Amino acid sequence: xxxxxxxxxxxxxxxxxxxxxxxxxxxxxxxxxxxxxxxxxxxxxxxxxxxxxxxxxxxxxxxxxxxxxxxxxxxxxxxxxxxxxxxxxxxxxxxxxxxxxxxxxxxxxxxxxxxxxxxxxxxxxxxxxxxxxxxxxxxxxxxxxxxxxxxxxxxxxxxxxxxxxxxxxxxxxxxxxxxxxxxxxxxxxxxxxxxxxxxxxxxxxxxxxxxxxxxxxxxxxxxxxxxxxxxxxxxxxxxxxxxxxxxxxxxxxxxxxxxxxxxxxxxxxxxxxxxxxx
Amino acid sequence: xxxxxxxxxxxxxxxxxxxxxxxxxxxxxxxxxxxxxxxxxxxxxxxxxxxxxxxxxxxxxxxxxxxxxxxxxxxxxxxxxxxxxxxxxxxxxxxxxxxxxxxxxxxxxxxxxxxxxxxxxxxxxxxxxxxxxxxxxxxxxxxxxxxxxxxxxxxxxxxxxxxxxxxxxxxxxxxxxxxxxxxxxxxxxxxxxxxxxxxxxxxxxxxxxxxxxxxxxxxxxxxxxxxxxxxxxxxxxxxxxxxxxxxxxxxxxxxxxxxxxxxxxxxxxxxxxxxxxxxxx
Numbered sequence: 001x002x003x004x005x006x007x008x009x010x011x012x013x014x015x016x017x018x019x020x021x022x023x024x025x026x027x028x029x030x031x032x033x034x035x036x037x038x039x040x041x042x043x044x045x046x047x048x049x050x051x052x053x054x055x056x057x058x059x060x061x062x063x064x065x066x067x068x069x070x071x072x073x074x075x076x077x078x079x080x081x082x083x084x085x086x087x088x089x090x091x092x093x094x095x096x097x098x099x100x101x102x103x104x105x106x107x108x109x110x111x112x113x114x115x116x117x118x119x120x121x122x123x124x125x126x127x128x129x130x131x132x133x134x135x136x137x138x139x140x141x142x143x144x145x146x147x148x149x150x151x152x153x154x155x156x157x158x159x160x161x162x163x164x165x166x167x168x169x170x171x172x173x174x175x176x177x178x179x180x181x182x183x184x185x186x187x188x189x190x191x192x193x194x195x196x197x198x199x200x201x202x203x204x205x206x207x208x209x210x211x212x213x214x215x216x217x218x219x220x221x222x223x224x225x226x227x228x229x230x231x232x233x234x235x236x237x238x239x240x241x242x243x244x245x246x247x248x249x250x251x252x253x254x255x256x257x258x259x260x261x262x263x264x265x266x267x268x269x270x271x272x273x274x275x276x277x278x
Numbered sequence: 279x280x281x282x283x284x285x286x287x288x289x290x291x292x293x294x295x296x297x298x299x300x301x302x303x304x305x306x307x308x309x310x311x312x313x314x315x316x317x318x319x320x321x322x323x324x325x326x327x328x329x330x331x332x333x334x335x336x337x338x339x340x341x342x343x344x345x346x347x348x349x350x351x352x353x354x355x356x357x358x359x360x361x362x363x364x365x366x367x368x369x370x371x372x373x374x375x376x377x378x379x380x381x382x383x384x385x386x387x388x389x390x391x392x393x394x395x396x397x398x399x400x401x402x403x404x405x406x407x408x409x410x411x412x413x414x415x416x417x418x419x420x421x422x423x424x425x426x427x428x429x430x431x432x433x434x435x436x437x438x439x440x441x442x443x444x445x446x447x448x449x450x451x452x453x454x455x456x457x458x459x460x461x462x463x464x465x466x467x468x469x470x471x472x473x474x475x476x477x478x479x480x481x482x483x484x485x486x487x488x489x490x491x492x493x494x495x496x497x498x499x500x501x502x503x504x505x506x507x508x509x510x511x512x513x514x515x516x517x518x519x520x521x522x523x524x525x526x527x528x529x530x531x532x533x534x535x536x537x538x539x540x541x542x543x544x545x546x547x548x549x550x551x552x553x554x555x556x557x558x559x
């Protein structure tokens with residue numbers, strides 16, 4: 001899988017504060033990568049460098065092979081900032097129209113209509129931004145990021161203002177984008193969201209990449225639970241391979257077995273361990 | 279660039295400051311009309327006119343000169359409020375980032391914003407100046423020696439101030455930028471007053487200081503040139519009487535004024551563009 005977004009040894013200092021200390025990351029075509037980390041870890045800085053909004057102190061980032069911040073990179077990019085605002089006097093249709101012109105998209109009305117439908121705002125085409133709820137504005141922001149059919153989407157907390165139904169809409173949209181081959185870097189605090197949709201997860205803490213892998217790789221076996229007539233018995237830290245032996249021994253000891261579960265630590269456990277707050 | 283400029287233009291016309299300035303302008307023109315009517319009513323009653331001095335010309339040039347100051351002031355308010363938060367302010371509010379991640383050069387954003395602000399403010403001062411001129415004519419039958427030139431010079435002055443305010447918005451917070459630009463505006467006017475005092479006292483030093491400042495801040499030179507242009511063809515004792523008045527220190531435009539004003543805007547734009555290119559958002 002070729003990397004559409006590539007960050008190599010990115011460093012960023014704000015005076016004496018080192019926001020990023022040499023972070024490398026790649027997101028391939030059709031890959032959905034979750035970026036996790038505590039507040040102030042450097043996630044937004046990384047995303048902003050990839051967008052060309054912040055200049056790195058060292059290292060480099062490329063989008064579709066072009067240096068981050070270049071017009072070529074911007075043509076391949078869609079971005080939704082964590083803190084964004086659109087002019088409240090524009091309608092949803094006007095806003096997308098303006099971004100079509102800026103992005104050089106010739107999708108016209110059909111593209112605008114499709115994008116609004118995809119984020120569940122099909123009925124709000126002529127509605128002014130100022131009259132929309134925060135959640136609607138966030139959906140509009142996602143539609144805005146998708147104008148022009150970008151190869152890479154950088155979404156910084158795209159579901160923070162959404163209700164559960166809105167989150168599900170966005171989750172389905174992200175899955176659809178993956179099928180279309182769009183690379184997505186999803187910066188989020190919502191571990192459950194990340195766990196549900198992301199192919200890979202990168203965890204940043206104190207400006208460094210402290211863990212990376214698939215959600216399965218990051219979570220670890222954390223014991224075996226066996227339901228018996230006397231209740232649930234827990235065999236902490238026992239690996240999956242021990243399950244047959246444990247069951248045999250319990251049966252031999254006269255226990256009646258009703259269920260066996262191999263336990264794994266959650267992404268949350270992995271995350272807390274990686275950022276040193278376990 | 280056109281998309282940015284059209285967007286900024288629409289935004290400018292929607293801003294509340296535009297309504298406030300519109301109301302202030304109507305109030306100003308109303309009061310100006312009243313004042314002009316009263317002034318020329320008095321001028322018409324002069325029992326012993328001074329020989330060789332056209333009282334209507336002196337009164338007309340003086341009151342229209344005051345109107346030009348007010349017009350420039352209102353135009354400056356508009357220019358500053360339309361641009362004072364164009365970069366840092368909009369970035370802090372999260373308005374700028376979605377635009378800058380498009381394949382649009384940051385310089386293009388600045389040029390578009392400048393084009394919109396300069397067009398709106400330039401059109402505004404031209405309209406207000408022409409309205410004041412028409413009011414003066416309606417009550418006095420006096421029409422300035424030049425009309426289009428001073429109107430364009432006032433428009434040029436607010437374009438310079440728009441450029442300064444836009445450049446300031448890259449480096450300063452909106453409040454600090456607004457204060458800084460109004461202080462520059464004030465400094466230019468003070469220099470103009472110093473020039474008039476220098477003229478009255480025959481002080482070459484004050485004259486020189488005023489000259490230098492008006493070139494460093496070309497909006498002041500354009501304003502002075504606009505003032506001078508409204509009585510450019512007036513001669514004799516009437517000219518002498520005008521020179522004794524509050525706008526006697528007005529300076530005719532040097533042939534280099536417009537090229538320098540345009541170069542100044544380009545220079546300010548280049549500095550702003552370089553600073554913007556390096557700015558983390």
